[in-house]
Amino acid sequence: MPSKKKDSWCGCPSLDAARLTLLGVLIALYMLAGAVLFSSLERSAEILSHQLWEKRLMDFTGEHNVSYKALNSLLRHYEEARRAGIRAERGRALWDIPGAFYFVGTVVSTIGFGLSAPSTVAGKVLLVFYGLFGCSATVLFFNLFLERVVRLLSLLLKWCHSKTSQHSYLEARVGEVEWKSSTYQVTLILFAAVMAVACGAASLYSAMEGWTYSESLYFCFVAFSTVGFGDFVSVQRKQHEEIRAYQVANCVLMLLGLCFTYALFSTISLMIRQGLNCIMMTLARIYAHFSHGKLDQSCLSDSGPPICCPHVLDACDESHCDWAKRGSSVQQHRETVDGGKVLPTVLGGEAHYEII
Numbered sequence: 001m002p003s004k005k006k007d008s009w010c011g012c013p014s015l016d017a018a019r020l021t022l023l024g025v026l027i028a029l030y031m032l033a034g035a036v037l038f039s040s041l042e043r044s045a046e047i048l049s050h051q052l053w054e055k056r057l058m059d060f061t062g063e064h065n066v067s068y069k070a071l072n073s074l075l076r077h078y079e080e081a082r083r084a085g086i087r088a089e090r091g092r093a094l095w096d097i098p099g100a101f102y103f104v105g106t107v108v109s110t111i112g113f114g115l116s117a118p119s120t121v122a123g124k125v126l127l128v129f130y131g132l133f134g135c136s137a138t139v140l141f142f143n144l145f146l147e148r149v150v151r152l153l154s155l156l157l158k159w160c161h162s163k164t165s166q167h168s169y170l171e172a173r174v175g176e177v178e179w180k181s182s183t184y185q186v187t188l189i190l191f192a193a194v195m196a197v198a199c200g201a202a203s204l205y206s207a208m209e210g211w212t213y214s215e216s217l218y219f220c221f222v223a224f225s226t227v228g229f230g231d232f233v234s235v236q237r238k239q240h241e242e243i244r245a246y247q248v249a250n251c252v253l254m255l256l257g258l259c260f261t262y263a264l265f266s267t268i269s270l271m272i273r274q275g276l277n278c279i280m281m282t283l284a285r286i287y288a289h290f291s292h293g294k295l296d297q298s299c300l301s302d303s304g305p306p307i308c309c310p311h312v313l314d315a316c317d318e319s320h321c322d323w324a325k326r327g328s329s330v331q332q333h334r335e336t337v338d339g340g341k342v343l344p345t346v347l348g349g350e351a352h353y354e355i356i
Contacts, residue, residue, distance in 0.1 A: 057071060103116050104134070107131050111226045114229075142263075145259045150263070157181035162179075190260060191264055201253040208240070209234060234250050
């Protein structure tokens with residue numbers, strides 16, 4: 001009988017499965033820590049808000065001689081009316097052509113502010129299929145934007161390096177590996193681009209919406225990251241219906257912010273993956289040390305390319321990791337990102353982008 005291919009890492013699941021499990025555990029711990037922090041910051045304010053609201057209800061019922069039950073019934077009707085876009089302060093129409101365009105923009109970008117939602121059965125059914133194709137097309141657009149931004153930044157950084165480095169000509173002559181921009185350089189530039197767009201947009205929103213500058217920056221992050229809480233929403237005041245320039249500027253800033261933030265998240269995710277690889281190889285080295293033996297060849301799963309970390313390369317066996325050269329030689333490891341177009345190449349233990 002043919003032997004079953006071993007898909008384990010020293011008795012554990014494959015490297016890909018182990019990395020996925022490790023990432024899931026770290027995300028769960030990150031969420032738990034976030035829950036503790038936000039609860040400690042926001043819980044007391046929530047309790048005070050409830051107490052203040054109850055006091056206002058009691059004061060209003062006593063002052064206007066209205067029963068508490070009748071007032072609560074009116075408030076429930078108002079909550080239902082809010083779903084149709086009715087507000088205490090009259091705003092712009094939600095389902096005229098500009099309002100509907102704003103709605104579908106929040107759908108395909110997955111922001112979902114929650115300001116408006118279909119109320120008819122036909123509208124809800126349409127939203128399912130419309131969002132299916134619209135969100136997929138938007139993800140593709142973001143990926144294509146990411147490819148071109150990374151290519152442009154890589155070429156720009158390479159040009160700057162060739163102008164500042166005195167050894168670029170000699171490197172090309174002696175056949176050394178061509179210099180490539182690192183993940184950290186690209187991430188830093190993308191972060192600067194996101195901050196530039198956010199600061200510019202915040203200046204516009206604080207002037208047009210009446211928000212403070214910090215509130216405008218908060219809105220920019222919530223919108224650009226597609227979190228979309230809906231506590232702040234732009235271009236919804238009645239007077240904004242007539243300011244077409246502001247509506248266009250809002251759309252352009254949203255598009256730029258979404259694209260650059262998506263690219264930034266992608267590069268940060270690569271850095272997180274490199275950190276996971278380091279953790280995995282460190283664990284492999286610790287296991288090999290305490291098992292009083294050399295790291296088994298089967299510890300490097302065939303389910304994916306082997307992983308190595310700069311400070312634990314000796315845990316990789318050269319006969320298996322043919323790219324894990326020790327000393328000052330160059331280590332190259334390619335990992336496909338976004339459909340095989342953008343590839344980070346590890347040079348000397350540091351990730352670099354290569355466009356193919």
